[in-house]
Amino acid sequence: MQTESMVAPPESRRPAPAPTPASTAELAATAPGAVRVIRRNGKVTAFDASKIQIAMTKAFLAVEGAGAAASTAIRQKVEALTQQVVQALTRHMSGGGTLHIEDIQDQVELALMRAGEHKVARAYVLYREERAKQRAAAAAAQPASEKPRLSITRDDGAIVPLDEARMRRLVTEACAGLSGVNVDEIVTAALRDLYDGMPEAELSQALMLSARARIEKEPNYTYVSARLLLDALRHEALKFLGMSETRPTFEEMKALYPEYFRAYIHKAVELELLDPRLALYDLDRLGRALIAERDGKFDYLGLQTLYDRYFIHSNKTRFELPQAFFMRVAMGLAINEVERETKAIEFYELLSSFDFMSSTPTLFNSGTLRPQLSSCYLTQVPDDLHGIFGAIHDNAMLSKYAGGLGNDWTPVRGMGSHIKGTNGKSNGVVPFLKVANDTAVAVNQGGKRKGAVCAYLETWHRDIEEFLELRKNTGDDRRRTHDMNTANWVPDLFMKRVMEDGQWTLFSPDETPDLHDLVGTAFERRYVEYERLADEGRIKNFKRLPAVQLWRKMLSMLFETGHPWITFKDPCNLRSPQQHAGVVHSSNLCTEITLNTKAGSEIAVCNLGSINLPAHITADGQLDLAKLEKTVTTAMRMLDNVIDYNYYAVAAARNSNLRHRPVGLGVMGFADALYKLRLPYESDAAIQFADESMEAISYFAIKASTDLAAERGRYSSFEGSLWSKGILPIDSIKILAEQRGGYLKQDTSTSGKFDWDALRQRVMTVGMRNSNTMAIAPTATIANITGVSQSIEPTYQNLYVKSNLSGEFTVVNEYLVNDLKKLGLWDEVMVHDLKYFDGSVQHIDRIPDELKALYKCAFEIDPKRLVDAASRRQKWIDQAQSLNLYMREPSGKKLDELYKHAWISGLKTTYYLRTLGATHAEKTTISDHRLNAVSNAAGHGAATKAAAKPKTPEPIIAPPVAVASATDVGAAKVCSILDPDCEACQ
Incomplete structure (x- = not known):
């Protein structure tokens, strides 16, 4: 029976009428029809929700007495609890699946505790323990010959005995070199979930899931899970290529990789998935260069993400394995190299080592028939109907091939402006923004992720007040853009008026057309002149209001909707190396790209990749400059190669990219690097490291671009640039300071480790291959x-x-866990406490203060310190950085101070404002099926605290997706911050 071990202890049983489940029909209908239950003997039966209700009723009777059977309150309580259990078990099983009887009992146990039925739950737990001991003793006494043998159904339909020896070999290889993991534990847990006749694919999944369930207890299980997932990936790929009747293990695959690689390339070319030129490489040489051991570097989230979204597939069958994937990307990037095999191997080694990673479009499309590898496109929308819809068409074409978009809408005239052709009045920019929004939804990025666009508008535009409200959930929906990001393009003059409590005037660009292209003091002079003309009645369509009033509305909408973001026009232009060749009118989708645009002729394009910063920290806590230089040099060559190899859906984008050749080298893993250096994020030393690490990257990136210029020639618009004058990014701060007139506090010191004077001379003499070199993407x-x-x-x-498009993944801070292990503090109680405090260590008394400082979470850090670190980085970057700001308890005053601090600190842009999206996190048990409330550590248990802990308020801002509570693992689920379905996350 399914209800085995789901009744109260035998000594407590009393004769009672059989319960009549009043809502059996409803409960049966709740669960998907294809859900089945694995019994302890491996047999499978249909899921029957009424048996859960019967068992739970018996448990209440055993504790409360026979008289409870007639209690309406208890009957209703049991029905409600049963529904909760059924929903928890089956909410992710709409397509059917299997449950183990232990999983059902775990949920019953949890439901009883959450309902406050502690006596019933305690009796239930103790009885389960006793029955488990009895089963273990019986199993030990049973002769091996009498123990049931399970069979497996292979892909070809053949039924074969379960090969437990291979299972153990797979798990042993997966655990090799990892501490804290247990082969027997994984195998035993997987065997529990097997049933007779199970399909071969489910067997592989059972092993992986048994390891995955232990990640929160031991982070190294994430690597075990990934290596076990590889077993299924290898089988799928090799079977598709007709290579293997068996399933090679991790070790066996090492010898097969070269043969597989050749077959994979030829098959992908045959299916018209890859460029035929890839088959002309020396595939034997490249196959021998593959480092199969690097398949073991992935954690579970990383490998599952690659499998779901990146690997080449045919009719949803993936036949690209990780090392072939990296080599395919490298081959595409080396396709125009003279020594293409040598360079492909060099690029492959950099990618597969994780020292550097190209951006998502490059990983998607390199080596394919249409290699659209660029990440970002910036366009300008002109002020005429043909141009507006031409720009929207460009958006559609660029978005189709996985490009993120930034649109400058400032030239479009404001509401109420005169239309000469019809002698009518304009409806302004907002209706066209609605069309652009719907286009982004309709044309997704190659079917791989949603189209993503950000609209920019300057703060003096007549429609700015309506623009601020585009993301509101109230008002006329025809004047809302719920799917499009928005950003303010703020001139310095506006910020000065805010600081000085001055007035601000809104204009329509058809009457003030040159404001759009003016920056700094030139903008200020012309703007003041237009204000005088408005006062004289020579400009009709304008509005005047206190600057502070508009500023407050900007912050209010940012607070309420997360948009528009606040970006600063003047530092983007005054520090741009390319100010001689045009104007930066907007940033991109993620606010890190600052390139010139011009309607009809200049669609800016940027090609991105990021250095893995912690991979360049030595064991003794130093930044490895020699390794960093090597990484940056190769990475810059890869990024430069993108420009010539890239597919351009729009001619203006191709022309612009070939003329200026901008790239954006960035970093990732900054927080991990701080952990390796033992530097708290808020500390002065961490801010200094942000400065010095970015200085090193800046020096090496500029040097690499000059080396490429010596080899390949300088970019065509070099003459007249700041580069040509020997003005490097660190030097351009002086230009901004002169134009600001005192509103700038930005450090300009150097570390003294690099010969900047010699580099300036080389840049002026040799030139640069790329107009722009650095940008920090998300x-x-x-x-x-x-x-x-x-x-x-x-x-x-x-x-x-x-949570992302690949599912839900438990993430544990490995650095924290390792530190707690050294102190003997990592145990199940600590896991419970971390869950209860939503991942924070600040309120866990037994954690030392040193670790509390080091492992502060985002909302526990002073946001001004994030700005300070960003200001130090911005010294060295010729573009910008995607900077999210976190605020635990936002207020108007705090927001006002924070964004003024960002402006005065010389930042070019900011990105999302993250306020604490604090939903209640449900608390669960650990995988040993014991509730903390009835364990020896009950005093520290999360389960008992959960009932008393009040729910925190709903999120003030949760852009762009509402934050949900986590019901599987018990930790707060992150949607709005880590969601590749919303931004063009690189």
Whole structure:
């Protein structure tokens, strides 16, 4: 029976009428029809929800007495609890599946505790323990010949005995070199979930899931899970290629990789999935260069993400394995090299080592028939109907091939402006923004992720007030853009008026057309002149209001909706190396790209990749400059190669990219690097490290670009640039300071480790290959692949569930766990406490203060310190950085101070404002099926605290997806921060 071990202890049983489940029909209908239950003997039976209700009723009778059977309250309580159990068990099983009887009992136990039925739950737990001991004793006494043998159904339909020896070999190889993991534990747990006749694919999944369930207890299980997942990937790929009747293990695959690689390339070319030129490489040489051991570097989230979203597939069958994937990307990037095999191997080694990772579009499309490898496109929308819809068409074409978009809408005239052709009045920019929004939804990025676009508008535009409200959930929906990001393009003059409590005037660009292209003091002079013309009545369509009033509305909308972001026009232009060749009118989707645009002729393109910063920290806590230089040099060559190899969906993008050749080299894993250096994120030493690490990257990136210029020639618009004058990014701060007139506090010191004077001379003499070299992108997805913290972000939580398009993944801060292990503090109680405190260590008394400082989470760090670190980085970067700001308890005053601090600190842009999306996190048991409330550590248990802990308020801001509570693992689930379905996460 399914209800085995689901009744109260035998000594407590009393005769009672059989319960009549009043809602059996409803409960049966709740669960998907294909759900089945694995019994302890391996047999499978249909899921029957009414048996859970019967068993739970018996448990109440055993504790409360026979008279409870007639209690309406208890009957209703049992029905409600049973529904909760059924929903928890089956909510992710709409397509059917299997449950083990132990899983059902775990949920019953948990439901009883959450309902406050502690006596019933305690009796239930103790009875389960006693029955488990009895079963173990019986199993030990049973002769081996009498023990049931399970069979497996192979892909070809053949039924064969379960090969337990191979299972153990797979798990042993998966655990090799990892501490804290247990082969027997994984095998035993997997065997529990097997049933007679199970399909071969489910067997592989059972092993992987048994390891995955232990990640929160021991982070190294994430690597075990990934290696076990590889077993299924290898089988799928080799079977598709007709290579193997058996399933090679991790060790056996090492010898097969070269043969597989050749077959994979030829098959992909035959299926028209890859460029035929890839088959012309020396595939034997490249196959021998594959380092099969590097398949073991992935954590579970990284490998699952690659499998779901990146690997080449035919009719949903993936036949690209990890090392072939990296080599395919490298081959595409080396396709125009003279020594293409040598360079492909060099690029492959950099990618597969995780020292550097190209951006998502490059990983998607390199080596394919249409290699659209660029990450970002910036466009300008002109002020005429043909141009507006031409720009929207460009958006559609660029988005189709996985490009993220930034649109400058400032030239479009404001509401109420005169239309000469019809002698009518304009409806302004907002209706066209609605069309652009719907286009982004309709044209997703190659079917791989949603189209993503950000609209920019300057703060003096007549429609700015309506623009601020585009993301509101109230008002006329025809004037809302719920799917499009928005950003303010703020001139310095506006910020000065705010600081000085001055007035601000809104204009329509058809009457003030040159404001759009003016910056700094030139903008200020012309703007003041237009204000005089408005006062004289020579400009009709304008509005005047206190600057502070508009500033407050900007912050209010940012607070309420997360948009528009605040970006600063003047530092983007005054520090741009290319100010001689045009104007930066906007940033991109993620606010790190600052390139010139011009309607009709200049669509800016940027090609991104990121250095894995913690991979360049030595064992003794130093930044490895020699390794960093080697990484940057190769990475810059790869990024430069993108420009010539890239597929351009729009001619203006191709022309612009070939003329200026901008690239954006960034970093990821900054928080991990700080952990390795033992530097708290808020500390002065961490801010100094942000400065010095970015100085090194800046020096090496500029040097690499000059080396490429010596080899390949300088970019065509070099003459007249700041580069040509020997003005490097660190030097351009002086230009901004002169134009600001005192509103700038930005450090300009250098470390003294690099010969900047010699580099300036070389840049002026040899030139640069690239107009722009550096930009720090969000890196959410490629950071997942490489297993590091994203970009320059602080750690969100030390224990949480990450949700993305590949599913839900438990994430544990490995650095914290390792430190707690050294102190003997890592145990199940600590896991419970981390869950209860939503990943924070600040309220766990037994954790030392030193670790509390080191492992502060994002919302526990002073946001001004994030700005301070960003200001130090911005010294060295010729573009910008995606900087999220976190605020635990936001207020108007705090926001006002924070964003003024960002402006005065010389930042070019900011990105999302993250306020604490604090939903209640459900608390669960550990995998040993014991509730903390009835264990020896009950005083520290999360389960007892959960009932008393009040729910925290709903999120004030949760852009762009509402934060959900985690019901599987018990840690706060992150949607709004780590969601590649919303931004063009690199």
